[in-house]
Amino acid sequence: xxxxxxxxxxxxxxxxxxARVLRADxxxxxxxxxxxxxxxxxxxxxxxxxxxxxxxxxxxxxGAATGYLLQWYTAALAWPLNVGNRPxxxxxxxxxxxxxxxxxxxxxAIFLGLLVAYFRFPRVHHPVxxxxxxxxxxxxxxxxxxxxxxREAERVAGELRRMGALQVSIVAEAK
Amino acid sequence: MSTAKKSLEEAHALEGPPVLLGRPDDRxxxxxxxxxxxxxxxxxxxLLLLAAMAGMGFWLISLGVTLFVGIGAWxxxxxxxxxxxxxxxxxxxxxxxxxxxxxxILLLFQQKWRTSINRFAEAMTLFAVAMxxxxxxxxxxxxxxxxxxxxxxxxxxxxxxxxSALPWDVFAISTYATVSFLFWYLGLxxxxxxxxxxxxxxxxxxxxxxxxxxxxxxARHWQHYRIGYLLLAGLSxxxxxxxxxxxxxDFAISQLxxxxxxxxxxxxxxxxxxxxxxxxxxxxxxARKLLGYGAVVTERHLxxxxxxxxxxxxxxxxxxxxxxxxxxxxGSEPELFAFLNRWEGHYRYIWFMQLFCNVVAPxxxxxxxxxxxxxxxxxxxxxVNIGMWSERFVIIVxxxxxxxxxxxxxxxxxxxxxxxxLFGSISTFGVLFLLFLRxxxxxxxxxxxxxxRELEHQGHGARxxxxxxGSK
Numbered sequence: 032x033x034x035x036x037x038x039x040x041x042x043x044x045x046x047x048x049x050a051r052v053l054r055a056d057x058x059x060x061x062x063x064x065x066x067x068x069x070x071x072x073x074x075x076x077x078x079x080x081x082x083x084x085x086x087x088x089x090x091x092x093x094g095a096a097t098g099y100l101l102q103w104y105t106a107a108l109a110w111p112l113n114v115g116n117r118p119x120x121x122x123x124x125x126x127x128x129x130x131x132x133x134x135x136x137x138x139x140a141i142f143l144g145l146l147v148a149y150f151r152f153p154r155v156h157h158p159v160x161x162x163x164x165x166x167x168x169x170x171x172x173x174x175x176x177x178x179x180x181x182r183e184a185e186r187v188a189g190e191l192r193r194m195g196a197l198q199v200s201i202v203a204e205a206k
Numbered sequence: 207m208s209t210a211k212k213s214l215e216e217a218h219a220l221e222g223p224p225v226l227l228g229r230p231d232d233r234x235x236x237x238x239x240x241x242x243x244x245x246x247x248x249x250x251x252x253l254l255l256l257a258a259m260a261g262m263g264f265w266l267i268s269l270g271v272t273l274f275v276g277i278g279a280w281x282x283x284x285x286x287x288x289x290x291x292x293x294x295x296x297x298x299x300x301x302x303x304x305x306x307x308x309x310x311i312l313l314l315f316q317q318k319w320r321t322s323i324n325r326f327a328e329a330m331t332l333f334a335v336a337m338x339x340x341x342x343x344x345x346x347x348x349x350x351x352x353x354x355x356x357x358x359x360x361x362x363x364x365x366x367x368x369x370s371a372l373p374w375d376v377f378a379i380s381t382y383a384t385v386s387f388l389f390w391y392l393g394l395x396x397x398x399x400x401x402x403x404x405x406x407x408x409x410x411x412x413x414x415x416x417x418x419x420x421x422x423x424x425a426r427h428w429q430h431y432r433i434g435y436l437l438l439a440g441l442s443x444x445x446x447x448x449x450x451x452x453x454x455x456d457f458a459i460s461q462l463x464x465x466x467x468x469x470x471x472x473x474x475x476x477x478x479x480x481x482x483x484x485x486x487x488x489x490x491x492x493a494r495k496l497l498g499y500g501a502v503v504t505e506r507h508l509x510x511x512x513x514x515x516x517x518x519x520x521x522x523x524x525x526x527x528x529x530x531x532x533x534x535x536x537g538s539e540p541e542l543f544a545f546l547n548r549w550e551g552h553y554r555y556i557w558f559m560q561l562f563c564n565v566v567a568p569x570x571x572x573x574x575x576x577x578x579x580x581x582x583x584x585x586x587x588x589x590v591n592i593g594m595w596s597e598r599f600v601i602i603v604x605x606x607x608x609x610x611x612x613x614x615x616x617x618x619x620x621x622x623x624x625x626x627x628l629f630g631s632i633s634t635f636g637v638l639f640l641l642f643l644r645x646x647x648x649x650x651x652x653x654x655x656x657x658x659r660e661l662e663h664q665g666h667g668a669r670x671x672x673x674x675x676g677s678k
Contacts, residue, residue, distance in 0.1 A: 063425035066232060066400065067656040068432055072425035081433045087441075098377075105357055105365035114369050127374040127452050134445050135381040141434045141441075142388040149430045152419035159422055166403035168423050169396065171232030 033204045034184040035158045036177045037165060038196030046173045047075040049194040053177055053187065060178025064159070064168040086144045087137045094136025098129040162200045225319045225657070227501040232655055239649050240404055242497045250496070251644060258636035265630020268623045272344055279623045286606045286618040291345040293598040294628055296453055297481065298338035298635075299379070300474070300594065303446050304482020305331025306386060309393070310442035319510055321657045322502040325397075325650045326493070327486050328390040333638040334485070335383045337631045342375065344627075371455040378452040385445055389438045392431075395421050396652045450475045457601065463544035464605030467532060473525035477594060480518035480564070484590035487511050491584045493643060502649050505578050512577035515590060519568035522597075526565070540610055552617055553604045556596050563593025 040046040046063060053061050054077060063072050072078075102125040106112065111119035146152045159165050159176050168174045175196070179187050181203060188199045230238065271279050282289045305327035312320035343352045355376045357366050366373040398418035405411050421427070454474035457465035487508070494503045533541040548557045567589045570576040577583065603618050642648065 064423040065425065065428070066236075066396075066423060067652045067659065068428040069425060073429050076425055078426065078429055081430045083430050083433045084437060087434075087437050091441075101357060102368040106368050110363055110365055112365075112367060114367055117369055121369055124369040127448065127455075128368060128377045130448055131374075131377040131381040131445075131452075134441050134448075135377075135384060138381075138385040138388050138438055138441055141437055142392060145392070145430055145434045146419060149434075150419070150421075150427050152421075153416075154420040155415050157420055157422055160420075167233075169400040169403045169421070170236050174423075 032181040034179055034181045035202040035204065036179060036184050036187045036191065036199065037159060037162050037202065038175045038188075038191035038194075038199045039164065039167070040173045040175065040196055042195075043069060043071075043173065045195045046175055047071050049175055049191060049196070050075040052194060053175075053190070056190075058177055058179060058187070062176045062178075064165075064174040064176060066169050066171060069173075083141060083144065083149070087141050090140030090144075091133045091137035095129050095133030097136070098132030099125055101132075102128055158202045158204050161202045164198060164200070225322070225504060225506050226654070226661065227504055230501075235654065235658075236400060236404055236651055238498065239502070239647060239651050239654070240401060242643060243401065243645060243647055244405055244410065247644070251640065255637065255640050258633045258640060261630055261633020262637050263630075264626045265634050268626030268630055269344065271623050272627070273349065277345060277347055279621060281618055281620045281624055283616055283618065285609055285614050285616060286603055288345070288602050288606060289618050290599075290620055290624040290628055291341045292456075293595065293602050294631060295338050295341035296474075296598045296602075297595045298334045298341075298631070299382075299453060300450065300478035300481045300598075301485045301591075302331040302334035302338065302382075302386070302482065303450055303475070303478035304486055305329070305334070306389075306442050306446040307479055307482065308486065309389065310439040310446070313436070313439045314443060318657060318660070319507055321653045322499070322504075322649055323486065323490065323507055323511075324653070325390070325393060326490060326648050327482075328386065328393065329639065329642045329646075329648070330482075330485060330489060331386050332383075332390055333635050333642075334482075335379070335386060336638070337635050339379055339383060340631070341627075342379070371452065371459050374452045375456060378449045382445060382449045385438070385442055389435075389442055392435055392438060393650060393653075394646065395419065396423065396431075397647045397650060399423065400651055401647060446478075447475055450478045462605055462609055463533075463538070463540040464601065466541075467529060469525055469528050469532070473522065473528075476518050476521035476525065477597065480515060480522050481591060481594035483511050483514045483518065484587040484594070487515070487583055487587035488591060489639065491580050491587075493648070495580075497643065497648070499649055502654055508580065508583055509574070509577045512571045512583055515587070516568050516571040519564060519590070523565045526561075544605060544608065547608050548600060548604060551604065551608065553600065553607075557600050557604070560593050560596035560600055563589040564597060567593070 038049070040049065047069070050061050050063060050072075054075075061076060063069060063076065065072075103120060106125075107120040113119075117124070159168075159174075165174060175191065177187050177191075184201045184203075188201055191199050277291075280289065280291070282291070308320055308327040309324040313324070343349045346352055354360075355366060355373060366376075368374075395418055398414050399421035402411055402414040402418055405414060451471040451474070454470035458467060458470035460466060490503060490511075491508075494500055530545050533545040536542075548554065567586050570582060570586060607617055608615055
């Protein structure tokens with residue numbers, strides 16, 4: 032059975048140190064929760080570079096290609112329409128729509144990618160929300176959460192207290 | 207006076223007033239910023255909302271008449287086939303652009319003063335684009351067939367003509383509306399979670415809980431979130447320029463004197479920023495006063511916005527001069543006539559009003575005391591809004607009413623339906639904006655908290671403290 036150990040900290044440095052110590056102990060499921068992005072959190076948690084730019088790039092290129100091919104197919108292949116005797120395949124005239132679709136695809140990929148693939152949202156019932164005091168995580172407090180095996184929960188909780196956590200709670204995930 | 211204090215004073219003199227006043231702790235800050243949303247409904251708000259809804263009723267009636275009677279209910283004729291409809295469209299879409307500019311371009315340039323006003327400006331963008339997007343659809347004549355503009359495999363086997371600027375418009379406006387919404391909503395998610403957590407009532411908690419999708423401020427999420435948000439800003443920046451460029455192509459790639467100029471794209475983009483910043487100021491001055499946002503939207507913000515209005519006003523003025531110069535330099539008689547007609551023709555008073563509002567009025571912002579005087583700022587911002595509407599009217603109606611062949615000349619005068627669609631859309635925009643102020647955090651709370659950390663790290667903390675002491 033998995034448990035979540037939650038500890039509240041007041042100082043950013045103490046929080047990041049606690050994350051480093053637990054990670055050095057071999058705990059993988061460490062996360063930090065804060066009302067604003069914390070400087071140094073990526074390094075303390077050992078996070079790899081975000082792949083979101085790659086997703087955006089691929090989606091943008093796919094979108095632009097879709098835009099151009101759509102116009103080329105409809106204007107030059109499916110029904111070539113003579114407008115002012117301009118060539119059916121007029122690449123300069125195709126640029127605006129190509130650009131717009133590139134931007135549209137990239138933006139949709141970023142937004143949906145973040146929410147669905149990166150954050151696994153919607154998830155309004157996460158175990159950390161079981162702790163009433165955790166509400167402060169989006170207002171003024173810094174929290175550390177550790178996803179650990181149920182048998183280790185007490186030991187990790189003790190360690191958090193020792194490292195200066197103000198209050199510590201354990202949530203057992205119902206499965 | 208000690209040297210340290212003196213250098214602090216000098217730094218203050220160089221940078222202008224602070225972007226944040228006082229140092230409330232995070233909880234107090236959250237509570238003060240959420241007070242207009244989580245607090246009880248105020249009587250003044252209801253009165254304003256009712257007034258705006260009355261105007262919205264006028265708008266709905268005008269829309270209904272347009273749908274039932276057709277565009278014959280408008281004053282449009284041939285040659286003036288575009289009139290208030292497209293004037294309103296270009297005016298609203300231009301207003302929208304300042305929101306994207308503030309939130310995206312200023313974010314990329316790391317302008318800290320942007321933080322307090324970006325959400326506000328983005329909401330303005332969204333509602334302005336919603337108002338703008340309506341006009342091209344209703345001016346189709348049979349608006350229920352608007353989807354014919356979208357390329358889909360139809361039984362007629364015909365496709366939109368992508369060599370025309372009008373299908374470009376379809377893609378530009380729909381992309382712009384979508385991306386503006388995504389950018390705005392992504393920025394809202396952490397604050398929606400804050401609302402969920404700060405709210406006392408069960409309904410608030412459930413509704414904002416669902417809207418925030420379960421955001422838990424996780425560092426693993428913040429990492430991707432920040433990159434994604436920056437990338438959306440990076441995409442929005444060329445997007446906003448492209449959208450108004452494409453809108454200007456609607457005119458510039460035609461042959462009509464007064465429309466057929468290469469200066470249109472940059473001149474339209476500058477005009478869009480000009481009118482949009484004016485609208486942000488028009489909305490922000492009363493909102494800041496009524497909702498108590500004075501500590502996060504300071505004199506510094508108003509001062510900077512006034513400077514942007516002055517700068518873009520000068521760009522627009524340059525555009526006017528250049529248009530005239532090119533008309534003369536081209537040696538083309540219809541071109542020259544189109545510009546003489548602005549000064550001497552039937553609609554010359556609207557042209558004079560445009561010059562007064564867009565060229566003369568913003569010049570007061572050369573004086574710092576005028577930039578910080580909220581009354582002057584408010585009045586000038588409204589004049590700029592009027593001036594930019596007049597500009598689009600002059601470009602569209604004045605040019606169309608006097609084209610190449612004198613036998614086809616005709617004047618345009620609006621009907622009550624035209625007025626209803628103009629003033630009604632302003633009221634409907636007001637309704638949407640009031641609802642936004644009532645139900646969503648208008649100031650990005652998490653960004654203000656982050657900004658305060660940054661200012662403290664840079665040693666601005668001492669200054670903020672000094673200001674806080676001074677205000678006691």
